[in-house]
Amino acid sequence: MLISLDIGSSIPIYVQLRNQIVTGIGRGELKEGERLPTVRQLAQDAGVNTMTVNKTYQLLKTEGFITVDRRRGATVSPVRQWDERYREKLEAELELLSAEARMKGMGQGEFLSLCEQIFAGMCPAD
Amino acid sequence: MLISLDIGSSIPIYVQLRNQIVTGIGRGELKEGERLPTVRQLAQDAGVNTMTVNKTYQLLKTEGFITVDRRRGATVSPVRQWDERYREKLEAELELLSAEARMKGMGQGEFLSLCEQIFAGMCPAD
């Protein structure tokens, strides 16, 4: 998995890391049950402080995306059924993206085909 | 337009305001050329400082969503064609949303029908 951070972005580094790992899992680069790099390893690869990676793993654990075991390290959790709060959050974010796309002159067909292309293209193995 | 802020959210107030205004425009509650509330008015309605609203308007102006005129205040800009940077930003955000949806157990059909429902439902007048 390749990590590319955007220093100078307003998004905190630990959130950028979290997003890249989530995307990596979605893409199938990291599969269910597979181990994530150790905190120290990832910190070295990404060139950041171990505290930062630690925060990322704690966040992913809280969100239910990974399991942290003292012996086996961090592993990808199995897929779970969504809850109502997630659904609302997703809808709000899609609404914002849709509004922006409209204001940038993007039509419905184009927007939806992009959504399909990206969702379908993430994980060809599925 | 109703404004609801989540104090205590990690998202800065001026970004929350920006998002709500963008969504409001996308929904058709604010149309092209229409005036936004004055800085002071919105500040009072939302219960925040004028500088916070000012920051929001500056951001929207930089993004090309509104025009700020010394005489008439802020108005909704006409739709513009997107550029490459926006496209990349949109793709990255959709990829992240798709990955999260997958990991929450959401299938492609469900995800896409949600996208369509939200995009189509924004602005019934179109």
Added chain:
Amino acid sequence: MLISLDIGSSIPIYVQLRNQIVTGIGRGELKEGERLPTVRQLAQDAGVNTMTVNKTYQLLKTEGFITVDRRRGATVSPVRQWDERYREKLEAELELLSAEARMKGMGQGEFLSLCEQIFAGMCPAD
């Protein structure tokens, strides 16, 4: 003379007007002794308040670029010798432009040929 204002620019309208008139004179579209439009005429053409145009003419008068006569209206003043204050102002502005050009990756040759092209091209009649 064509006037094009950029509403939403941080530059005040009366300064934009002043700049366009100065550029117009430099280009030779307005010659020494020639009359400028009346305040009301220019205000109508540019779609601004007469007070704004008035302010522009007062500024140009203060700078010595035009003469305002109650009977003949505003006319372009003859060329004058520069003073030390103008020289310093010009140098400061050129230094800023040079610094920006350098940081945008522009070389000396390119910068100077642009200067020459613009200065020479302004007023072919000279």
Added chain:
Amino acid sequence: MLISLDIGSSIPIYVQLRNQIVTGIGRGELKEGERLPTVRQLAQDAGVNTMTVNKTYQLLKTEGFITVDRRRGATVSPVRQWDERYREKLEAELELLSAEARMKGMGQGEFLSLCEQIFAGMCPAD
């Protein structure tokens, strides 16, 4: 780097600061990758509020002249190739300066030698 502000100037303080920093970089007093003073430090040195300096840094960041890193503060960005919008802005400003110089009785030779002297003299190390 020495900062000298003109209180009472119509140019906002945060723009004056921006201009002086840009000129400083152009002069070679601040080199690529070098750190700028912290917001608080510069605020104290210049005798202005931290928010004013903050605004300056935000502006420089938006313009691509500096990078703001949560860890190391602000650093001078590497030189980038200019885009079309910058070119147009530069041309408009040079046209205005040329017109003013003409009306002040400055000849082409004198104007161009001044341009050369200033551009060449900025950064002797190059």
Added chain:
DNA sequence: GTGGTCTAGACCACG
């Protein structure tokens, strides 16, 4: 330690 955000209140330029 850094920058980022926010407030309350003030003053000013612009039109």
Added chain:
DNA sequence: GTGGTCTAGACCACC
């Protein structure tokens, strides 16, 4: 009456 700027001082997130 509009937005733009600035201050003084505070608190917070991030690393």
